[in-house]
Amino acid sequence: MTLEVALLFLQQGIASGLVVGSVYALLALAIVVIFKTSEVPNFSQGEMVMAAGYIALYLLVFRNLPLWVVMPATILAAFAGAALFRRLILNQVARANGSPVNLVIATLGLSYVLRGFVRQTGFGDTPRSFPPVIEPQSIMIGQASVTTLDLVILATAVVVMAAFFWMFKYTKVGRAMRAVGMNPKAAQLVGVDLTRIHMIVWGLSGAISAVAALLISPKVLMTADMGSIVTLGFAAAIVGGFTSLPGAVVGGFLIGIIENLVGLFVTSRAIVLAPFLAIMLVLVIRPQGLFGGRVEIKKV
């Protein structure tokens, strides 16, 4: 491999990596915001993405609705679905007096139900493709080739993330979320309605998943198993420290770039392996991730 080819690969890898990485960053954000406030790694996040993708596909292709209706409808449906799951199911699980891990197992249950449901309705039987939101045209940036669709994906993801960070930092509800993340009991004492905040957090996480679904669906084949893409979101979250929101974003972009560079420089067969190796390496070398704080030891 000459230096010229290597430079070309490097540019292409970073450009493509930033695009998919922005979607991974959204997924990681959706995972981390739930984990920060309720200590639950949501194993159904991938299926939420998948379900949102199919809702959009149904409205767009089978109901022939215009895009400006489909997008908000999908995001709203995902918000409501996730918030209701938290309110109706997880609340009862938390009350049922089992071990904390039961919440995680309930999210696994949801992932099964969603996958089975999509398969049952017949949409998930054959791989489907989502119609492109805009006609993709090729653009050269430096020596890297990207499409206009790629740029739209990257721009949308960045705008959504910025909006989310603004909400989390400056609004009242965002402050309440941070308070719940730091100390739920103290937050309750100063008048934060825990049930409501948990619902909003789950709803937001669902809405972000829906955005990720709308962005990634035109680029991949849709199947009932497409939720496995969330593995990359988990990898990104771990690289970022799992409790850090900026870490999740940086982790997403890093994972996207690493994945593309591995595909270009090593072999495309290893792309699948890259996120798992990243998870294991980070956890072994620096378990708190790039942005995680000190590891705390639980008191007796």
Add this chain to the structure above:
Amino acid sequence: MSDKTAAMAPRSEASLPAGWSARGIPFVQIALLALAAAALVILPFAVTGYVLYIANLLLVFVVLCLGLHLVIGETGQFALAHAAFYGIGIYTSGLAGNAFGWPFPLSMLLAGLIAGAVGVVIGAVALRMRDIYLALATFAFGEAMQWVFLNWDRVTGGPNGLRISPARLGAFEILSDKQAYPVVVVMALLMLVLTIIISRSRLGRAFRAVRESEVAAMAMGVPVRRAKIVAFGLSAFYAGVAGSMFATFSTYIHPDSLGFQTTILVLTMVVVGGLGSIAGAVGGAIAFGLISEVLRQTPSYQEIIYGLILIVFMMYAPRGVFAFIRDRMGRAARG
């Protein structure tokens, strides 16, 4: 002297597993055990080969569940790489039989030992973490192992899968599910007895101490880190043995069945039966294995029903079906 016995009495009662009364002979339990033993003996004479295949498969799942019970139920460490060790067991015993023609008891032992050794190495690294980090690290290891099974073509046959030659011992070859059944039953019972022995030993008490509170266990002089690694290694050993049991009656293995789905299936069985109880692990494996067989023809319903069972159990019977029944009966008896 009398002081000493008085101090001993509550401890000996506490060491009995839940459900056994120390006051009288536990007739109900003995009757149930006798019934189960009779069913196991009569089964091969009463049913067709297909039913025996299911019975074999259920017994493999029983051993898988017992292994996961040791690390999650007893020690409280959330490890999610069970299918990887199961796969290591299947490939090890399959290859030992294919390439070297080893007698099956030897390849079973080898399968368990290799899986256990890998488990100890992975555990030594992964068990520095806890909770979600441990779960994700072991999940990543499991997925990476599945990738190895899929891509190490020369050894595992890759995506074409691997044909497993019949298990043999001298001139005797296992060619049918009926011939495999006694071997599988004996292995499952051996592993069950081993689990009960471990659970009642000093080691089992150390496991439970770690589960309840690591700091308290450490203060009591339990080597926490070593106990965790031993539990993880043992669970990998169980999964390896389960894999070799599968290899005695199966002729073919494909890496598709060795991913996260299988780990979650075993986890579901253990949770539905009741996290932390041996009876729960066995009962969960049999009940859930049957459900999954009945629904095999309709995979979408299978997924929906799995999911609903998990959710409903977590909502209303979070400590498993046995604890649920016991609580209800206790409440009814108290009035």
